[in-house]
Amino acid sequence: MSENSPVLGIIGGSGLYQFPGLTDTAQVEVETPFGAPSAPVITGTLAGKRVAFLARHGLGHTLTPTEVNYRANIYALKSLGVRRVLGVSAVGSLREDYAPGHLIVPNQLIDFTRKRASSFFGEGLVAHVGVPDPFCPDFSELTYQAISSTDAMTHQGGTLVTIEGPRFSTRAESHLFRSWGVSLIGMTACPEAFLAREAGLCYATIAHVTDYDVWHQSEEPVSVEMVIQTLHRSLHIVQEAILSLLESLDAEPTCGCESSLEKALITNPSHIPPETRQRLALLVGKYLEP
Ligand SMILES: CSC[C@H]1O[C@H](OP(=O)(O)O)[C@H](O)[C@@H]1O
Numbered sequence: 480m481s482e483n484s485p486v487l488g489i490i491g492g493s494g495l496y497q498f499p500g501l502t503d504t505a506q507v508e509v510e511t512p513f514g515a516p517s518a519p520v521i522t523g524t525l526a527g528k529r530v531a532f533l534a535r536h537g538l539g540h541t542l543t544p545t546e547v548n549y550r551a552n553i554y555a556l557k558s559l560g561v562r563r564v565l566g567v568s569a570v571g572s573l574r575e576d577y578a579p580g581h582l583i584v585p586n587q588l589i590d591f592t593r594k595r596a597s598s599f600f601g602e603g604l605v606a607h608v609g610v611p612d613p614f615c616p617d618f619s620e621l622t623y624q625a626i627s628s629t630d631a632m633t634h635q636g637g638t639l640v641t642i643e644g645p646r647f648s649t650r651a652e653s654h655l656f657r658s659w660g661v662s663l664i665g666m667t668a669c670p671e672a673f674l675a676r677e678a679g680l681c682y683a684t685i686a687h688v689t690d691y692d693v694w695h696q697s698e699e700p701v702s703v704e705m706v707i708q709t710l711h712r713s714l715h716i717v718q719e720a721i722l723s724l725l726e727s728l729d730a731e732p733t734c735g736c737e738s739s740l741e742k743a744l745i746t747n748p749s750h751i752p753p754e755t756r757q758r759l760a761l762l763v764g765k766y767l768e769p
């Protein structure tokens with residue numbers, strides 16, 4: 480981390496493949512021990528602050544939610560000195576009052592993914608990170624204030640379920656999630672949020688509702704066309720919210736996200752293979768004797 484490090488990492492989801500208004504941009508090809516990120520990271524200045532932008536599904540939306548290399552994406556942002564990461568996601572709504580076009584900052588997650596690398600750990604170094612509140616509460620509060628400063632209808636909190644995709648849900652699945660009190664459905668927040676926690680980063684999501692999934696009696700079932708149409712109407716508001724969020728990021732984080740690994744490592748250091756120690760040095764170096 481240096482004085483010039485980006486104050487915010489933005490992971491743009493469906494429809495958000497670049498960030499308009501960025502100046503002094505540079506395209507950074509980051510190599511990580513976990514492979515290549517979804518796209519080059521674009522660093523630049525926005526509202527007078529340095530930011531780093533990454534297109535989650537690749538520049539031409541070439542990666543399915545399963546194919547996204549979440550570990551490389553989070554690692555790449557961490558390696559650039561980013562401390563706060565904002566995920567932007569198109570989501571379906573599982574409740575009447577969270578309507579298409581609304582923006583939400585969710586506060587809970589349910590993980591229904593099955594085929595994703597969801598931890599940086601393994602290969603001789605074990606850690607069990609705590610995620611009772613998987614989104615950083617402080618950063619989520621700032622993010623909620625930022626979306627509230629726009630003209631959009633907004634909501635604070637709600638449980639977001641992440642399904643594996645790429646298919647959308649069946650009606651039975653959609654009703655099941657509703658019966659559990661789940662508010663929103665998407666395909667990418669897990670493992671992104673969990674990896675950010677392992678990497679000691681503050682993470683929050685702006686979820687923009689694009690559809691009512693497939694449970695609603697009077698609405699058409701979700702389709703890509705429906706998602707894109709709603710996105711086109713609401714993405715400029717997300718961008719406006721991010722400009723407002725940047726204004727509130729001067730203070731240092733005071734939450735515990737940065738020290739998430741302090742009590743999470745369980746492996747006897749003398750047993751950690753040197754290659755693993757080296758691969759994870761960016762995350763665990765400060766906790767292990769050289
Ligand atoms: C294009 S509809 C499904 C697709 O959109 C969402 O992507 P993201 O979270 O990156 O905005 C959803 O998770 C699916 O990947």
Ligand SMILES: Nc1ncnc2[nH]cnc12
Pocket residue numbers: 569570571572642647648664665666689690691692693701706
């Ligand atoms: N209904 C839905 N299910 C899963 N992911 C989505 N992204 C946008 N709408 C969605």
